[in-house]
Structure formats: C-alpha cells, structure tokens
Amino acid sequence: MAGLRQSPHPILGGLLLLALVLSGCAALPAQDRIDTSPIDTSRLERELDRLEARGFAGQVVVVHGDEVLLNKGYGLMAPGSERKIDTDAVMPLASLTKPFTASAIFVLAAEGRLGLDEPIGDHVPGLNDAWGQIPIRHFLTHTAGLPAEIINRAYEGEPRFEPIERDELVRRINQFEPDHAPGEGYNYSNVGYNLLTVLVEQLAEESWEAFLRGSLLATAGIDGIGFLLPGWPNEQLVVGRNGSHPSGHYFDRPRLEDGLGWHLRGAGDLMAQPHGIINWWQAIRHQTWLSPPWLDEWLTPQINKPNGTRYGYGLHFRESPHGPVTGHTGGDYTFAVDFSWFTELDVMVYIATANARFEADVLRDELHQLLFRR
Numbered sequence: 161m162a163g164l165r166q167s168p169h170p171i172l173g174g175l176l177l178l179a180l181v182l183s184g185c186a187a188l189p190a191q192d193r194i195d196t197s198p199i200d201t202s203r204l205e206r207e208l209d210r211l212e213a214r215g216f217a218g219q220v221v222v223v224h225g226d227e228v229l230l231n232k233g234y235g236l237m238a239p240g241s242e243r244k245i246d247t248d249a250v251m252p253l254a255s256l257t258k259p260f261t262a263s264a265i266f267v268l269a270a271e272g273r274l275g276l277d278e279p280i281g282d283h284v285p286g287l288n289d290a291w292g293q294i295p296i297r298h299f300l301t302h303t304a305g306l307p308a309e310i311i312n313r314a315y316e317g318e319p320r321f322e323p324i325e326r327d328e329l330v331r332r333i334n335q336f337e338p339d340h341a342p343g344e345g346y347n348y349s350n351v352g353y354n355l356l357t358v359l360v361e362q363l364a365e366e367s368w369e370a371f372l373r374g375s376l377l378a379t380a381g382i383d384g385i386g387f388l389l390p391g392w393p394n395e396q397l398v399v400g401r402n403g404s405h406p407s408g409h410y411f412d413r414p415r416l417e418d419g420l421g422w423h424l425r426g427a428g429d430l431m432a433q434p435h436g437i438i439n440w441w442q443a444i445r446h447q448t449w450l451s452p453p454w455l456d457e458w459l460t461p462q463i464n465k466p467n468g469t470r471y472g473y474g475l476h477f478r479e480s481p482h483g484p485v486t487g488h489t490g491g492d493y494t495f496a497v498d499f500s501w502f503t504e505l506d507v508m509v510y511i512a513t514a515n516a517r518f519e520a521d522v523l524r525d526e527l528h529q530l531l532f533r534r
Contacts, residue, residue, distance in 0.1 A: 199507065201230045203530040208234055211518065217245060217401065218513035218520075221434045222531065223441065225506050231434050235514070238399035239406045250396045251512040252410055253385075253430045254490030256497050260372055260385075261353050261426040262300050262474030264360050266454045267375050273363045276300070283362050284355065286330045290337055296359065298342045299352040300473045301462045305338030306349040311423060320492065321413040323421035326361070329354055346465055350427040353474075357426025367418050368426055380443040384436025387419050387429050397431075400494030402516045407494045428490065434510065441501065441508045459486065482532045489521040496520040500528065507531075 201222055208220055217235025221228070233245035268274050274283060280299060281292020291304075298304040310332045311319040324332075333355065339347055357368045364371040373389050376382075383390070387410075397409040410431060415421065420429045443449040450458055461470035461477040470477040478485050483504040490497045497512045498520035509528060511520040 199224050199229060199531065201531065203533065204527055205230065205232075207527065207530055208232075211523075215403070215515055216513065216518045217398070217515050218511065218518070219245060219247065219249065219251060219434050220512075220527070221438060221508070221510040223438055223508045226442070228438060231438070237395075239401050239404050241399075243395075245398055245514075247434050248396055249398050250390075250392050250431050250433055251398045251497070251514060252428070252490075252492070252495045253432050253497055254428045254492055254495055255350075256488050256490040256499050257426065257428050257430040258353050258474035258490075259488055260376070260430060260474070261356050261360070261368075263376055263450060263458065264368070264372055265296065265300060265356055266450055266458055266473070268360065268363050270451050270454050274359070280355065280359060284330070284358050285362075286327065286334075288334045291333060291355075294338070294342045296356075297462075299349075299356050301471055302346055302348050302352060303343045303463060304349070304352055305340045305342065305345065306333070306347060306351045306355075307336060307339070308347065308349050308351070309423070310336065310351050317414055320423055321415075321421065322423060323414045323416050324423060325416065326358055326422050326425075329422040330358065346463060346471070350423070353427035354422050354425055357422075360426070369419060376449070380440070380448050382436060382439045382443060384433035385430060385440065387431055392431070396433075398514045400514050400516075402494060428492070432512075434512075437499065437510045438508075444501075445506075480528065482528060491519060491521070498524045500524060505532075 199222070204222070208216070212234040215235070219233050220230060222230040231247050233247055233249055235245050237243045237245055237249065265274070269276060274296060276297040277295045279293045280296050281287045284292070294304045309320070312322055313319055315322045333351060339345060360368050360371055369387055369389050373386060377385060394411070397411060399409050400407040410420065413420065419425060440449070447455055449455060458473050459475070460472060462472045463470065465471055474488065475486055476488050480502070482502055485500050486503055487498070487500040494516050495514055496519045497510070500509045509524070509531065511524055511527065513520050513523070
C-alpha cells in the first residue's frame, strides 16, 4: 500500500507492526493490561458541580470500555439563558478536527489515490516548488516548515474567521518559505492541515465535509459530528462566553457557502455532540474507524516534540500518572476541548468548555486525578 513499508513475510510483518504500536503506547488496549476495577466518578462529578457554580459551561464524558460512566452538560446555553447545556447541545471541536483530517488522508491512501511519501504538489495545483515538493507525511506531522497561521491582520473582523477561499489560501502559502527542511523541525501548524484539506477535495472531487461524512463517519456508523451537513438547529448551538459576556457561536461568524473560511477548514471547523465523540472512540476501539494496517499506522507516534511528548498523524501521545494517553486538545479564544484516551485503562475522557476562564487542557489534569484516585 502507498506510504507503508511492506514486510516480505505477511505474518511476520503483522507481528512487527503490532510490536511497534505497543512500544509506542498507542496500541488498541491489550485485554490483559486493562485495569478492570470500577471507576468512581462521584468525586469528579462533585468537582464539576462546584465548577459549574463558578461559571463552568460545557460537557464532560467518561467512558470505560463499552460503558458510559458520565455524559452530562453543565452551565447555560448562553449567558442569561434559562436553558441548560445538555447532551444534545453542539460545541466546536477546534483542533480536535485534525485527527479527522488525518484519517481522511489515510482513507485516500488506503484506496491507492495517494502515498504518504509523495510530494503534495503532485495532487494540489498552484503550490510553488518550495512547498509542492514536500512529502504529504510532513504536513500530517507538522514537520513541513509551515508557520502556525497565515492570517491577514488588516481584516476588520476576527482574523481567524476571515472567509478566505481555497485558492487564496494556496496563494498566501506561496508567499512564505519553509522554516526548515522537511522533517528537520517541528512547527505546530494549522496551515498544514488546511492544505491537507485542499488535498482531500482535489482527490475526492467533493467537499471536505462531504467526504468525511460519506467515507468515514457514515461508514463507521457515526453521526453527531460535522459542520453544515448535520443541519444543526440554531437552538442546539452553545454560545461562547468570556466571563458573563457572550461571544457567539461558529454559525455567527463570517463564512463561505460551504463552510468556514480556509483558515479553519480541516484544522478547526468541526463541531460535535457528545454521542458523536463516544461513537468515534468506540469505532477506534473496535477497529472499524480505519481499515488495517492503516489504523495501526495512524495510532503510532512519529516524532518527538520539543516538550517531550510525541506527535503522530493528527494525534498527540503523552505519558501521565495513569499511563499512556492518546488524544488531542483544541481551542480558540473562547471554546476549548480535550480528548484523552488512556490506552491501558481503556478509558476515554472528553471535556468541552464554552468559557474562556475554563480551558479544557488546564482542567484535564485535575479532573483526571479525581477520576482515577483510589
């Protein structure tokens, strides 16, 4: 298959790949390593009630294996609203969009439409040679040398929500030069994932969201994730806030006819309900999210980051006091999420917040400690 090295012996190759994944602490849970003792969410729930009284607004999910231990909303849909956030409410995923974009690339690779080591310019027209010759793999792992953002600070609105078109994104990328040779540095870059979404649309010949919905989400039996195509009712959209001041939701922002501008496309444009995240995780656990061997490859760390954690294809890998964690965070100036899969414990914790005072990746360590403390 394109982008993966093949062993001369299929059985040996499979064993070697399994060993590689296990050594990277990103494997699907090995049943003899799972802590099957009951997990008590009572301390966690008491703390969340306390945080809600202080202004926390969002959703928290805890799942152990196939059992949902907690799936609850906290706070109000909007400042001054009488309606509480519940499990039907919709919140942005921000950079938790990236694992979905990387998965879309893997679907195209599995179908033989691209190879991870092919230059991206073979499939994306308009890129200059400086970018076009870089292998696709490096855009997935943030090692292509792109800046974090390419925004127009003269834009009168919020720059990240400028509704720029796809061709304008490529034009702006061409105005920059790589910060380093491919693979010789790490710059976390939304722009790289914006460009990967261009790649998806070029090869799929349909919109990014349509391809995601048809070739990944529907195939795995997942709903409750998307932007336009789920047809979210306005009353289900959680309003962001800074303290008690409302800052709107993503449908309030300037956008294009088919979605948000290309500054966010594929890097931070998806939204979700909790059941969508639960079903996505179960699809990963039950190995129905991507076909083998692509699922194993997607769950394998690729590079060491400067802060000591590791990154793969749209996924972070880190160690915690509770064992290895696979996941991703996301956030803008108001909304934030954290998705943490404790691979040895077979536990997933999802935190989504709508108040700038409560950042999900800051809350997570305290909440995880309360969850796992015996």
